[in-house]
Amino acid sequence: MRVNTKSLLAAGAVAVVATLGLASCAAGDAGSEGDAASSTLTVWVDAERVDALQGAADAYSEKNGVKVDLVGKDNADIKDDFIQQVPTGKGPDITMGAHDWLGELSTNGVVAPIELGDSAGDYLPVAIDASTYEGTVYMLPYAVENIAVIRNADLVPEAATSFDDMIAKGQAAGLTQPFVVEQGAEGNPYHLYPFQTAFGAPVFGSNDQGYDPADLQLGNAGGEQFATWLASQGKNGTGVFNTDVDGDIAKQAFLDGTAAFWLTGPWNVGSAVDAGLNVAIDSVPSPTAEVASPFAGVKGFFVSSESKNKVAANDFLVNYLGTEDVQLELFEAGNVLPALSAAAETASSDPIIEGFAAVGAEAVPMPAIPAMGSVWQYWGIAEADIINGADPVATWQKLTADVQAAIG
Numbered sequence: 001m002r003v004n005t006k007s008l009l010a011a012g013a014v015a016v017v018a019t020l021g022l023a024s025c026a027a028g029d030a031g032s033e034g035d036a037a038s039s040t041l042t043v044w045v046d047a048e049r050v051d052a053l054q055g056a057a058d059a060y061s062e063k064n065g066v067k068v069d070l071v072g073k074d075n076a077d078i079k080d081d082f083i084q085q086v087p088t089g090k091g092p093d094i095t096m097g098a099h100d101w102l103g104e105l106s107t108n109g110v111v112a113p114i115e116l117g118d119s120a121g122d123y124l125p126v127a128i129d130a131s132t133y134e135g136t137v138y139m140l141p142y143a144v145e146n147i148a149v150i151r152n153a154d155l156v157p158e159a160a161t162s163f164d165d166m167i168a169k170g171q172a173a174g175l176t177q178p179f180v181v182e183q184g185a186e187g188n189p190y191h192l193y194p195f196q197t198a199f200g201a202p203v204f205g206s207n208d209q210g211y212d213p214a215d216l217q218l219g220n221a222g223g224e225q226f227a228t229w230l231a232s233q234g235k236n237g238t239g240v241f242n243t244d245v246d247g248d249i250a251k252q253a254f255l256d257g258t259a260a261f262w263l264t265g266p267w268n269v270g271s272a273v274d275a276g277l278n279v280a281i282d283s284v285p286s287p288t289a290e291v292a293s294p295f296a297g298v299k300g301f302f303v304s305s306e307s308k309n310k311v312a313a314n315d316f317l318v319n320y321l322g323t324e325d326v327q328l329e330l331f332e333a334g335n336v337l338p339a340l341s342a343a344a345e346t347a348s349s350d351p352i353i354e355g356f357a358a359v360g361a362e363a364v365p366m367p368a369i370p371a372m373g374s375v376w377q378y379w380g381i382a383e384a385d386i387i388n389g390a391d392p393v394a395t396w397q398k399l400t401a402d403v404q405a406a407i408g
Helices: 027-032 047-064 075-088 099-107 117-122 125-130 163-172 189-198 221-232 247-256 266-274 310-321 324-334 341-347 351-360 372-387 392-407
Strands: 040-046 067-073 094-098 139-146 148-152 179-181 204-207 210-216 261-264 279-282 295-304
Touching (some): 040 047, 040 075, 047 067, 047 310, 047 324, 067 075, 094 099, 099 295, 139 324, 139 351, 148 266, 148 351, 179 247, 189 221, 189 261, 221 372, 247 266, 266 351, 310 324, 341 351
Antiparallel strands (some): 094 295, 139 295, 148 261, 148 279
16 A cells, blocks of 8 residues: 555654753743853855845844854765764754755764654644654754656646546647656656555555664565556557656757656756746646655754754754744745745745645655665666566566665
8 A cells, every 4th residue: 555654753743852942942041051042053054045044043143142153065065074073073053954864864873853842733744754763853844845747738738637648638739759757777766756656666664653664665566566567658668768868858858849748846847937838737647546646855954963052953943944934035045845834835826836835745755764775776777677678577576675685
């Protein structure tokens, strides 16, 4: 059966962290931990989002006497630098990052729990699920990102009701390649995952602590059904999926109007709009009667396990960065759906954002557990082989065996 992680971790989302104190305490109490009120909170952020956070940093400093020093970092370096510097005591108090870092950050012991209190209910459920690891919240979420189908509404005015209907609508519009999705020589399971979930084949099962690395679901009956379907849409079947189509080729086909449907993320919408296309955002059309659920990636902020100002850090995150105004500032800087429900609703006045939000409501968090690394190294290659004509069941069974062996 398809795993639905929504509200799966509700209990963990409000776990009380006694060492932090209550995040809902008055902002004036931020200095209750040592000399926090006369100290500095160092916050590492994506360099493109420093300006979006400056107002919150100044407001916090003015009210509490705690200086907030925003340090712009190259997003490609933040995680590794954080893991290396925190144990030395030289790292920041807070860092911006992605939820799928959580397994690695937790394993390295560099992040502290965050106490959201009653505010946990103010966020999109998928954002809280993604921010929770082994039943404990470690991240203050600010954005949720997922893929969806971008449709050229001038070529095909109506959304597809199923995968087959999508292809039929495109063909009726005179297109030989109605649908494109990024693959490449080594496959791209991230983009194919919605179709896999439609066959009831999640990567891992779940329990009340989140994804369970001991419960590999990849090789269940649904997985083999998905593999068989994938083969039928590959080189020796309809040819809908093609490993010669990489991200650039898929993009160009949509921009040129030779494809009416493009499975991609919000990061590519701008190019379609700039090209003057009339675009609509649709749910991923399912090849079965079940919903096709993409992965959700959630971005947020982590508190260092070595921070000497954990109470102030928690207060700044929950009561300042967790406000609608700040989450909308971050939205305007990155155009990604806010994690705070009120901010998400405001941002969804834009029909493009509204479309991605609707698809995101069916999304599931990308597993952040370390065992996921054992999946990625085999997954895409196996799918590429299936698309190119390899025996689907045998290839999928080998994928499962390889992953299980790597997990140990």
